[in-house]
Amino acid sequence: MAKKKVLYGVFNDDHVLLDAVRNIRAQGVRIQEVFTPFPIHGIDEAMEHRPTGxxxxxxxxxxxxxxxxxxxxxxxxxxxxxxxxxxxxxxxxxxxxxxxxxxxxxxxxxxxxxxxxxxNGLSPIRQKPVIDPRSSDDKFIIAFSADELSEEEKHEISNMLHENGATEINEKVL
Amino acid sequence: MNQTNEDRFIITSGERKFSYAMIGVGVLSLLIGVILAFTGGHIWAGKVWIALLANSLFFLGLALTGMFFITSHQLALGGWYVVFRRVPEAMSQYLPVAGLLMLPIIIGMWTHSHHLYHWADPEAVAHDALIRGKTGFLNPSFFTLRYVIYFGLWILLALLWRKASLKEDMEGGVKYYKKRMKYSAIFTVVFAVTSSTMAWDYLMSIDTHWYSTLYGWYVFMSFLVAGIAAMILIITYLKSRSYLPAVNSEHLHDLGKYLFGFSVFWTYLWFSQYMLIWYGNIGEETIYFKSRMEHYPFLFYFMIVINFVVPFFALMTRDAKRKIPSLVIISVLLLFGHWLDFYLMIAPGASANEVHFGFFELGLTAGYFGLFLLVVFRALAQARLSPVKDPFYKESLEHHT
Known part of the structure; x- marks a missing residue:
């Protein structure tokens, strides 16, 4: 499996995260995935996921x-x-x-x-990489696939995350 | 000031006329029925009494469901329903009227005007060892005493609950919330017992020899499905008149889930009762289903189709529970289906399979329907439609399924 690069913002609060997701989607940026310690009501609609089958x-x-x-x-x-x-x-x-x-x-x-x-692509023999273990404790994470992003785009997304209340912004190779 | 006005339900003259017209149809049907009963065949006397009992019980069930809905949600610290709480609350205000409408049945039993309850006939009891064994419970005096206890407690708690709710609207604070909590706890305990014993008294004792241990739950489930269907219809009607703007598809979705789930549970109880009797194959028990399947085959199977098969498939998807048209169609169907259920619980046993469903029953039902609507509309017009002072009001607005 090829290495994947992700850019992610860490949030302290689920309401801040929900608003951030809505704002980022409103600007037309594709969010790869959101990781939260508990289910958040309304996150599916906010991420514009298609209804599950x-x-x-x-x-x-x-x-x-x-x-x-x-x-x-x-x-x-x-x-x-x-x-x-x-x-x-x-x-x-x-x-x-x-x-x-x-x-x-x-x-x-x-x-x-x-x-x-x-x-969900889960199975006993294949393990999904964990972006940040704190997302199963008390942090909320918005992740972007960073493989095809240029430096300016990364910068823009980082700014966007920052404006919407992210407490830290990291990049990671999985 | 303006906002208060918009939040107040005002009965239009059209609604008033419609209710009175319906009551008129009911009274006219009753008159025709009574005249036919006195001039003509003995079938008409049975027809009138059976239709009276079926309707009195069915609409009593709607009122009791209203009361059960608010008290059980209050006890469970539910918040989501508060935004439409006035609707079940208004339904519960029909209880005093329901009590009055049960009176003719009690009086008729004392005067021997009807033969709904075989055990109330002293001559039949004298020749029937099986009934003699049940007279400790099934005798006119105790029956009347139970009627007084049931309705006394239900009406008292419904009025107290309502009073606390209206006072809260004026004064705010959690004082009245706590009061309602107390009444809710008492009602739930009372209703846990009386919902079953009431079903034995008014329905199961019609087939005096026959008994079924899950009958009380079965009747309660019929009440609950019909009551929630009625609640959905009243809410959607109010919404169509642009009241209750805060009730959105999230609230309707949860009500739709209730409708779906309790329909399935009603079927579960229906089938459990049927299967044990079918399996045991004892004549005293199978007679209950035999008379219904042989003499009322269409109603018997039709009822199962509209009470289970149609709502099961129609309400299965998420969208069907969230959209008003599909919910309304299924609610109307279930309301009618459970009315038929009550009719089928009463008619075969009370008339030796002779009385059948027709225009007379529809006419009388229209009368009860008009009365029920009038009482509910009046109760709705009495107070603000949104109980804004309820501690859970904000939570209810934010509800998301």
Missing amino acids: LHTAGFVFGLVGVSLMFLYMTWINTVNYPLIFGGKPFFSFPAFIPILFEVTVLSAAVGMVVVYFVL
């Missing part, structure tokens, strides 16, 4: 899970190993529903966890 993935996984389980249970109870329970017909839909419900929840949940890791 995680929900759709959950729906699709749930649908696939419930359909497969329905077919599987029907096959077991009518073809593969039909047994009489309490005098009910082999195909007893009400008895399937609790299991179908559980399987829908399970497949949607597990599927969403997997998709979440994939979307």
Whole structure:
């Protein structure tokens, strides 16, 4: 993996950070990522992220899970190993529903966890570099990809960060 | 001064006329029903009493949900709902009227004018060992006493809560907030017990032999879904008249989540009740579903479709919960669906599967609807629409889901 250069500003307060993100976006500068110790309401809209597709993935996984389980249970109870329970017909839909419900929840949940890791590029064998460990404690960070920035642009961004209340501005090679 | 005026709800003459017209339709339907009951068949007597009970309970449920909503949110130190708090508060002010409208059922039981409750008929009790075993709880005197206790406590707490809320508007400070907190705690405890026992009394005892242990929660959930749907409709109506400008899509989103979640939970309870009875396959229990599926098949399945299938898929996306048109359509559907739910809880058992849903029931419901609207509008007009002195008002304005 090629080395990446980042330029980042450190903030002390989440409200200052939110305003800074809005101001910087308003000037048309692309923010690579924001790192915060806790979720900040409204940061997605401020960064103009496109809405996540995680929900759709959950729906699709749930649908696939419930359909497969329905077919599987029907096959077991009518073809593969039909047994009489309490005098009910082999195909007893009400008895399937609790299991179908559980399987829908399970497949949607597990599927969403997997998709979440994939979307974020996380996996047990690949570790994401940490820009600044303090962003998991009490600092808030706005990071810019600095690979393609000229010195003037870097200077401009640094000024912008400074004007918007960054307490320090650093550059780092990851 | 100007701002206060804009924040005050003023009932237009059109709204007043609409409410009175609806009440007129209801009274007219009731008159026609009563005349038909005296001149004609015994079916009409049943029809009138069943429609009265279904409507009295359904609109009581809306008022109780209003009260439950404000008290539970207050107890949980919720802040987000404060901006539209006056709406559930106004709904709770319907409770005294709901109490009055339950009176005919009680009086009718004493005078033996109706046969809604099989256990209230001494002759039936004398020949029925099963009912005799339940007379310790199900007897007219204790039933009436419970009616007085339920409505006495509910109305008292609703009026006290309202009074503290209005006083706070004048004087400010946290004194009245603390008072409301006390009333909320008392109401929650009272309601935890009475919501279940009320469901046994007014609904489950209709099918006197039959019983279900989760019935109380099931009825409570029906109340809650219908009440939140009504709340959304009143809020969107006020917004369409450009009141409540501070209520935005964030607040509606959370109300939409309630609507979605409680619809699913209602279905969960509905199915839990159904499945245990289906699985056990004991005649005394299955009769409840058998009479509904055989004699009311359309209403029975239609109710599940509009109370679960449609809202489940329609409210699933984020946008559907945040946009007013989709929320309004689903709320209307759920309000009607849960009304049908109440009708189906009452009609088969109270009339031996003879009475069916028709224009008469719609007419009477219109009357109750008009009365409910009038009471809620009056309560809304009584005070500022925004409870600006509430300690959580600022938090509510900043709400973000």
